[in-house]
Amino acid sequence: MLAALALGACDKSPEPAQTHEAVASGSDVAPLDRNLDPAQIARGLAVYKQHCVECHGVAGTGLPGDWRVRDAEGKYPPPPLDDSAHVWHHPTTVLLEAIRDGSPQGEGNMPAWKGRLSEQEMQDVVAYIKSLWSDQVYRLWLKMEQQSREF
Numbered sequence: 001m002l003a004a005l006a007l008g009a010c011d012k013s014p015e016p017a018q019t020h021e022a023v024a025s026g027s028d029v030a031p032l033d034r035n036l037d038p039a040q041i042a043r044g045l046a047v048y049k050q051h052c053v054e055c056h057g058v059a060g061t062g063l064p065g066d067w068r069v070r071d072a073e074g075k076y077p078p079p080p081l082d083d084s085a086h087v088w089h090h091p092t093t094v095l096l097e098a099i100r101d102g103s104p105q106g107e108g109n110m111p112a113w114k115g116r117l118s119e120q121e122m123q124d125v126v127a128y129i130k131s132l133w134s135d136q137v138y139r140l141w142l143k144m145e146q147q148s149r150e151f
């Protein structure tokens with residue numbers, strides 16, 4: 001339910017170009033320790049290549065065409081999972097639910113991976129997805145993640 005709400009709330013309007021630029025100009029920030037485990041990322045990449053690449057593209061870059069425009073069936077195409085789309089607007093718990101449960105009913109063609117991937121494999125693939133984001137976007141994501149834990 002949380003994932004359904006969060007994904008539904010994820011608006012598909014174009015990202016204001018200025019968001020990324022404004023963040024990118026912050027050169028005075030301390031080096032970032034992402035606390036990502038390279039072995040886990042390697043396992044996540046293997047899961048990604050086997051199960052996700054056909055829809056989300058190489059290195060999460062998406063497929064040709066506009067992921068914000070509904071297809072003939074009224075469903076949204078798979079979005080990129082790198083930092084060019086909206087995936088980094090979601091905390092880890094929501095990303096895991098999106099993967100576990102798939103698209104909210106009727107809204108898209110994201111399969112539910114529950115029962116097909118282990119919890120560990122889902123966590124590994126999320127770690128891989130995070131590794132695709134720039135430091136600037138990762139910082140924004142981390143702030144949002146920390147806020148989401150305060151509830």
Ligand code: HEC
Pocket residue numbers: 007010047048051052053054055056076077078079081085086087088090095098099102103104107108109110111113125126
């Ligand atoms: C058959 C195509 C397909 C496959 C295979 C697929 N996805 Fe998706 N995925 C989608 C679609 C379509 C959406 C958009 C769902 C929506 O709008 O309801 C999506 C959405 C997502 C989202 C939410 C993105 C956001 O910006 O909120 C995540 C995370 C995700 N997929 C991860 C994965 C992972 C990890 C795998 C492999 C284990 C995977 N997907 C495999 C089609 C696919």
